[in-house]
Amino acid sequence: MKYRLLLQFAGRQRQAFALILALTLAGSALVAVQPWPMKVLVDHVLGPKPLPEWMAALGAPSSKGTLLIVVVIAGLVLFALNAVVDAVLAWTWTRAGRRMVYDVAEELFARLQRRSLLYHQRAPVGDTMGRITVDSWSAYQVLDTVVVAPGHALLAMAAMILLMAQLDPMLTWISVAIAPLMVGASFLVGKPLRAAAKLKREIETRIQSHLQQTLSGIPVVQAFTQEEREHERLQQYAAVAIGTQQRAALVGSINSLSSGLVTTLGTGVVLWFGARHVLEGTLSIGAILVFLVYLNSLQTQMKTLANTYTSLQSINASVERAVEALATPPEISDKPGAGVLGRTRGEVRVQGVTFGYEAGQPVLRDVSMDIRSGETIAIVGPTGAGKTTLVNLIPRFFDPWDGRVLIDGEDVRDLQLQSVRRNVALVLQEPVLFPMTIAENIAFGRPDATRAEIEAAARAANAHEFIERLPEGYETVIGERGGTLSGGERQRISIARALLKDALILILDEPTSAVDAETESSILEALERLKADRTTLIIAHRLSTVKRADRVVVLRDGRIEETGTHAELMLRGQLYARFHNIQFERHGRAAARTR
Numbered sequence: 199m200k201y202r203l204l205l206q207f208a209g210r211q212r213q214a215f216a217l218i219l220a221l222t223l224a225g226s227a228l229v230a231v232q233p234w235p236m237k238v239l240v241d242h243v244l245g246p247k248p249l250p251e252w253m254a255a256l257g258a259p260s261s262k263g264t265l266l267i268v269v270v271i272a273g274l275v276l277f278a279l280n281a282v283v284d285a286v287l288a289w290t291w292t293r294a295g296r297r298m299v300y301d302v303a304e305e306l307f308a309r310l311q312r313r314s315l316l317y318h319q320r321a322p323v324g325d326t327m328g329r330i331t332v333d334s335w336s337a338y339q340v341l342d343t344v345v346v347a348p349g350h351a352l353l354a355m356a357a358m359i360l361l362m363a364q365l366d367p368m369l370t371w372i373s374v375a376i377a378p379l380m381v382g383a384s385f386l387v388g389k390p391l392r393a394a395a396k397l398k399r400e401i402e403t404r405i406q407s408h409l410q411q412t413l414s415g416i417p418v419v420q421a422f423t424q425e426e427r428e429h430e431r432l433q434q435y436a437a438v439a440i441g442t443q444q445r446a447a448l449v450g451s452i453n454s455l456s457s458g459l460v461t462t463l464g465t466g467v468v469l470w471f472g473a474r475h476v477l478e479g480t481l482s483i484g485a486i487l488v489f490l491v492y493l494n495s496l497q498t499q500m501k502t503l504a505n506t507y508t509s510l511q512s513i514n515a516s517v518e519r520a521v522e523a524l525a526t527p528p529e530i531s532d533k534p535g536a537g538v539l540g541r542t543r544g545e546v547r548v549q550g551v552t553f554g555y556e557a558g559q560p561v562l563r564d565v566s567m568d569i570r571s572g573e574t575i576a577i578v579g580p581t582g583a584g585k586t587t588l589v590n591l592i593p594r595f596f597d598p599w600d601g602r603v604l605i606d607g608e609d610v611r612d613l614q615l616q617s618v619r620r621n622v623a624l625v626l627q628e629p630v631l632f633p634m635t636i637a638e639n640i641a642f643g644r645p646d647a648t649r650a651e652i653e654a655a656a657r658a659a660n661a662h663e664f665i666e667r668l669p670e671g672y673e674t675v676i677g678e679r680g681g682t683l684s685g686g687e688r689q690r691i692s693i694a695r696a697l698l699k700d701a702l703i704l705i706l707d708e709p710t711s712a713v714d715a716e717t718e719s720s721i722l723e724a725l726e727r728l729k730a731d732r733t734t735l736i737i738a739h740r741l742s743t744v745k746r747a748d749r750v751v752v753l754r755d756g757r758i759e760e761t762g763t764h765a766e767l768m769l770r771g772q773l774y775a776r777f778h779n780i781q782f783e784r785h786g787r788a789a790a791r792t793r
Contacts, residue, residue, distance in 0.1 A: 201344060203521050204337040207298045207305075208345075214294035221287040222350050228280040230357035233491040235273040240484030243269060247482060291346065295338045303334035306523050314529035315595045316555060324407030329523050332402070336516035343509045351499040358492045358499075365485045366475060369468055373493055376464035398446060398515070401439040408432060446512070461497050468493055530594055532614050539617040543606050544571040544702040544733035546592060550601035553587065560599070561587045563756040571702075574734040576747035578777060583753040585737045589705045592735070593622040605703070623701040625728075627708040627737075629692035631683075636665055637672040639691055643699035651698060659694035659724040661687070686721065693724050704729060706736040722746075750774060 208215060241247045243266050249258055259265050307330050318326070362370040412419060412428045419428055472489060475481035481489075546569040554560040561584045569575055577585045590596055591603050594610045602609045610618050623643070631639050640655055641647040647655075652672065656662040664687055668674040676682050683691070689709060696704065709721060722743065738744050745764050752760040752767070752774045759773050767774035 201340050201517065203524060204302065204340050204517065205345070207301050207337050208294075208341055210301060211294040211298055214290055214297075218287060218290055218294065218346070219349075221283055221290065222346075222353060225280065225283045225287060226350065226353040226357050228276060228283060229354050229495065230361055232273075232276045232280060233488045235269045235276070236491070237482075237484035237488040239266070239269045240487060241482045242484075245482070245484065247484075291342075295341065298341065299334050299338045302337040302520065302524075303330050306330045306334055306520065309523060309526075309528070312528040312531075313526075315590070317529060322403075322407035322411065324405075324410040325403050327410070328403045328406050329519055333516040333520040333523075336513050336520050339509070339513045340517060343506055343513065347502050348506050351502040355496060355499045358496055362489060362492050362496075365489050366472070366481055369472055369475070369489060372468055372471060373464070373496055376460065376467075398439065398442045400515070401435060401442055405432065405435045405439065408435060461501075464497070465493065530597060530615065533612060536614045537608065537612060537617075539605060539608065539613045539621055542621040542702050545569070545604075545606050546703065546733060546735075547604040547607070548588070548591070548601070549604065551588075551591060551598040551603065552600040553591065553596060553598040561756050562591075562598075564601070565753075565756070565758055566601075567751060567758065567761070569733055569735070571733055572731055573749065574729055574736065574747045576744045576750045577735060577737050577753060578739065578744060578750060578774065579753035579759070584756045585753055586707055588753070589707065589735050589737065592703065592705065593619050593624070621701050622703045622705060623696035623699045625689070625692050625696050625704070625706045625709045625725075629688040631676055631688055631691060633675065633677060635670075635673050635675050636668070636691060639676065640672075640694045640698055642695055647698055652694075655694040655698040656691075658697050658727045659690045660720045661690035661694050661724075664690075689721055690724060693721065693728055697728050702732050704732045704734045706734065706738075708737050708739065752777075 238253075242249055243262050249260065249265075259268060310326055310329065313321075359370060359374065362373065408428075408431060412432075419425060469490075472481065472486045476483060476486055548565055548567050551562055551565045552560050553562045565584075565588060567575075577588065579585055587596070591598060592605070592610070594603070594615060597611060602611070604610070605613070605618065605621070632642070637649065637652050638645075640652050644651075649672070653662060656665055656672075665672055665674075693709070706725065709725065726746075736743060736747065738747075744750060747764070749761060750764055750767055751758055754773060760767055760770065762770070768778060
């Protein structure tokens, strides 16, 4: 079943595989007839035997000198034809096989992109990359191991067995009888090989994840001088990987030894009987030489068949990982017949929502709130209260366990996912930028935006001036995750990106928490422009941000503790007021220290 899922990708290359089949047939026929010039040379040129009637009828010269020339030319022609067929076959198979690999990689990438945020939070990036860049090759390997290599071997064996039977039926039966013993030896090591291959793939994934995580967090690694420890961890993984590969190599060597022993014994038996037949005069010297060539080729093809099982065990781990990713449906997907959310009015309603990341451990508990079109809601609360989880339900990054989220009165689960997310813009606490030009980053949500629209969004986000000062302006390519820009600059580009998207529902996740007061003022000014005529949910701790909201929602332990304006909540003197007073006192002490 799992192999069939991967082999479906071969159907897209059916024309190429039809050509591969034709070339395989031609190649098998050429391999089968290639030794025959040697038989003619030994029996009819060097030996006294007359030409058979069928060769004479075809016009073969009776003169030994002329026949020698014909034999040499025939050998060269057969070799050249075989080389050409092999080259064309390799070129066609490489093209079709690699195209299939990239088809699988593209499908894996598309599917993994659509997995939920929860999946990506749990799966290491290195593991996900490994599935796309490494495990996608399992499709090529399966086709080569299960179809192409065995198919070529079977066709070549059939042609050779047919010709061997013409030379000596008894020797042919002996040769064929040895074949199952070679295959049986491979099955004995199949299970250990499969276990070793699975462990090897797991270790390789750990190494990829370790490298990705370490290099992504290199500022922290260097700041805490942990380079040596991270290097030692990589050495430990490498040591385990080497040990695993050694075990796999040992098992493979045992398999080769057993197959080689069977092959050697079989060759000895054939040689003994063949020599007896020559001495008895029932087989010519040329015929036994050709037979031995066929025997060697037959054993080579049989090894290919015998290796099919062991090769499958080696790639089984990659196959399982690729098939798992291809067969697992995305956690968040469109219902059949889902509607399309057009240009939203921006009305959001959360009704009795309960949700968590682990079964039996809810993060939100029966949360309900109504947000009117154009209203700004500040969401505050202690760490772990569920603030980010609540706003992530609106663009349907997750589906609630109970309750529902509505936009303009429609449950988001009844709407097409893309249409919902088109109407929601995000500005995150840690802006995510890509290693491309600043213009491309701003236009990420609207790739067709004009330069004038991009610059207008940057001006509104107070980003135009610093962008113009960069060496290439808007065409400046920024570093990985925007590392060549300051935190405030990255945030303003993120705001410009949200402005250009022009969605009527805006989610701000602590957008000023990691910047200084001057930068915060510039960002808040840009946010005021961004919030205009939009429904805005803002997660915030700073009072300067919260005070600008129409309403404040206070979360604690996954429940709404209080709701009201800043002034109303201060008058109540409950949880929000305590937060306010603690922060006010902290700011007061900080200000006193600076005087």
